[in-house]
Amino acid sequence: MxxxxxxxxxxxxxxxxxxxxxxxxxxxxxxxxxxxxxxxxxxxxxxxxxxxxxxxxxxxxxxxxxxxxxxxxxxxxxxxxxxxxxxxxxxxxxxxxxxxxxxxxxxxxxxxxxxxxxxxxxxxxxxxxxxxEHKKIVCEVSAGKKVAVVGSGPAGLACAGELAKLCYDVTMYEAFHEPGGVLMYGIPEFRLPKGIVKEEVEFLKEAGVKIECNVIIGKTLTIDDLFEMGFEAVFLGTGAGLPYFLGLEGENLNGVYSANEFLTRVNLMRAYRFPEYKTPVYVGNHVAVIGAGNVAMDAARTARRLGATVHIIYRRSEEEMPARKEEIEHAKEEGIGFLTLANPMKVIGDEKGYVKEIVCQQMELGEPDESGRRRPQAIPGSEFTLPVDTLVVAVGQGPNPIVTQATPDLATNKWGNIIADEQTGATSIPGVYAGGDVVTGAATVIKAMGAGKIAAAGIHNYLTNK
Ligand SMILES: Cc1cc2nc3c(=O)[nH]c(=O)nc-3n(C[C@H](O)[C@H](O)[C@H](O)COP(=O)(O)OP(=O)(O)OC[C@H]3O[C@@H](n4cnc5c(N)ncnc54)[C@H](O)[C@@H]3O)c2cc1C
Ligand code: SF4
CATH class of the missing domain: 1.10.1060.10 (Alpha-helical ferredoxin)
Structure with a gap:
């Protein structure tokens, strides 16, 4: 120790x-x-x-x-x-x-x-x-009204918890086979043991929240179906699970993962215990992770634990890295290399279609851009090649579009995020509320929980006055 x-x-x-x-x-x-x-x-x-x-x-x-x-x-x-x-x-x-x-x-x-x-x-x-101890939330009088919560990440869990306290009859629908959202499928065990998440979910179940996994709202059931089933309000906390790519040549080669897929395979599907668990993950000897947020650190530290030599590739300097300082320090302590001021340009594969190297260009920092961070500029003639057999792209994620595509009346912004009132969580459809990453874009656990709580209050107000 x-x-x-x-x-x-x-x-x-x-x-x-x-x-x-x-x-x-x-x-x-x-x-x-x-x-x-x-x-x-x-x-x-x-x-x-x-x-x-x-x-x-x-x-x-x-x-x-x-x-x-x-x-x-x-x-x-x-x-x-x-x-x-x-x-x-x-x-x-x-x-x-x-x-x-x-x-x-x-x-x-x-x-x-x-x-x-x-x-x-x-x-x-x-x-x-x-x-x-585990104390149940005991309701003296049941509000009797049924509310559906879609998505079981921090936003959904917080919304369901608040509604349970107010004695609503809450059912949570989750697309995956286990509840918890990013807490289960994204953040690795070495940072957040899954037993802790399960305990918190158990607390909600003891409070009377029903959890239905393997149900994709927008495919298995629509929002209209939920209202027909007797739910009087619906909360959408479907998160930002759609990974972005850079659009690089060669990004579709075998051995290139989105961080989302890589982490889901390892965390949720327990690929690190294959064949005891059925889903494998291929990790070569040399892994590069593009990006420097928490997701990139989690992917890099996971790959390191699977036996690889790992490099983070980031086009700005360490000072601008969006990951928590603690995560960067832990990554360094675990032997992860940092290639800063390096911009990936293309991915090169072997004759079998597997990634074998990545070409990058050295950068230098110029004037600050609209985000206040200094803008990286390419240094001409500074290209270099890094041999890799697995590449993980961790450059951000957007809202999962399944619910919005199946619900044309649900207003979204140009990035596909659901538009919801900041004070109440109300969306363009009466009785439908939303919060968390699906509204704000990728943010933090506590912000998603805050939005879930606000929406629970909004739903309570709506159903009380209905
Ligand atoms: C790898 C990683 C590391 C992170 N590290 C941190 C950190 O250290 N600290 C921090 O504060 N934040 C961190 N974050 C961000 C944080 O986890 C998110 O902001 C937060 O989880 C968002 O909560 P949410 O409830 O909005 O969405 P999510 O946690 O994404 O949950 C959404 C849930 O909805 C389900 N779902 C989606 N569509 C449907 C559908 N159609 N029907 C049914 N269910 C559906 C999904 O399967 C998922 O379970 C991290 C994120 C990632 C990906
Ligand atoms: S009350 Fe809050 S701000 Fe004041 S010392 Fe304690 S933790 Fe810090």
Whole structure:
């Protein structure tokens, strides 16, 4: 077990990490969490501010000061319940939320040193509570009205959880054979153990939410079918699962994956345990991953665990990388190479149609573009070739179009995202609400959950006044 090296300089309780060598030999979780003593000690760093700025940075407005105060007193279950009032997936958020850009960036302690480790504390109390107890949400009076939730990612789970609290009769429809959305099929086990996601889903089931997997709304059933089946409102949280490609010559060769397919094969279909599980994944000795967001880091670190030498190819510099800093550091610790300021130009295959190399061009940074990031410019005559036998493209994803194509009255924007009211989640069809990545484009777990909660309130208001 090693200790997070950055913590030494900053005064917050360090979190134990799995040894670098052990990491790449399996899919065990890398960050090991706090002990009870560490959690109490870290919680005591909180200044209990009169105006806790941290809370302003939280998209679901968790009572951070109060849950930390309870943690400092060793009242872990009470702290968990305090978080649960606002956040239905705390064990997930404690692991994957970009706290460094949200609550922690606002923390007053951060002005003089490292902010209070709010995410790590959230994770600690949630893990503690998950091992101790599971409390059902008991409804005194059933609202009796049926609501369908389409998609079981963070947006759908949060919406269903809120509606269950309000005692609606909720059925969640999921296209895959397991619920959880990206939490199950995208984010790898070593960052978010699937047992944690299953526990959170179990909590919803105990609260009375029914989950129907292997149902594709727009194919198996339409939205009209749902209304005919007696549902009085529908929430669409179908995410952004449609991968983008770069349109490079040779991108259709064998051995080129979208990050989405690559991660789904490994995470959801457990390809790393083939033939025990039926879906294989082909990974050569040399893997290149194009892109530098969280998805690219997850794909690279996954390929590394499958035994490959891995390079990230990114056309800007490390400073502009959109992935969480922690993920970049972990990737480096695990031996992943970074080819920055390198722009992929074409993919070259062998005589059997398999990828064998990728041609890139060296870049330099020019003036900032409209996003504020410095624009990469090609250096003439700087082309170079990297031998690869597997290429993973991780340059973003768009909304899954199945529901929108099957529902012509559902208004979408030019990128195919469903248009939904920010305050209520209402779409162009009465009784149909939407939220999460399908509305905003690829974003974050907590933003999707926030949208699910808003839509649940919108649905409640709609059905109460109907
Ligand atoms: C690899 C990866 C790593 C990420 N890492 C992070 C991270 O570290 N931190 C972070 O905050 N965010 C991260 N994100 C982003 C985050 O996971 C998403 O923003 C979030 O999951 C969006 O939630 P959602 O509920 O809108 O959609 P999703 O999680 O995509 O869930 C949508 C669900 O709807 C189902 N569905 C789609 N169409 C239909 C249909 N027609 N009928 C029935 N079901 C359907 C899908 O199968 C899926 O299960 C990551 C994303 C990826 C892909
Ligand atoms: S801003 Fe920081 S110190 Fe203040 S209440 Fe929030 S976590 Fe505690």
């Amino acid at each position: 090693s200790v997070d090296k950055r913590a030494r300089f900053i005064g917050r309780e360090p979190m134990a990490l799995l040894e670098d060598e052990l990491r790449v030999r399996g899919f065990s979780e890398v960050a090991l969490g706090y002990t009870e003593e560490q959690a109490i000690s870290e919680a005591k760093r909180c200044l209990k501010c009169k105006n806790p700025k941290c809370q302003l940075g939280c998209p679901v407005n968790i009572d951070i000061k109060d849950f930390i105060a309870l943690t400092a007193e060793g009242k872990f279950i009470e702290a968990y319940k305090k978080i649960k009032e606002k956040n239905s997936l705390p064990a997930v958020c404690g692991r994957v939320c970009p706290q460094e850009e949200q609550c922690e960036v606002e923390c007053i302690v951060g002005l003089k040193g490292e902010p209070v480790a709010i995410g790590r504390l959230e994770r600690f109390v949630s893990d503690y509570a998950l091992t101790k």
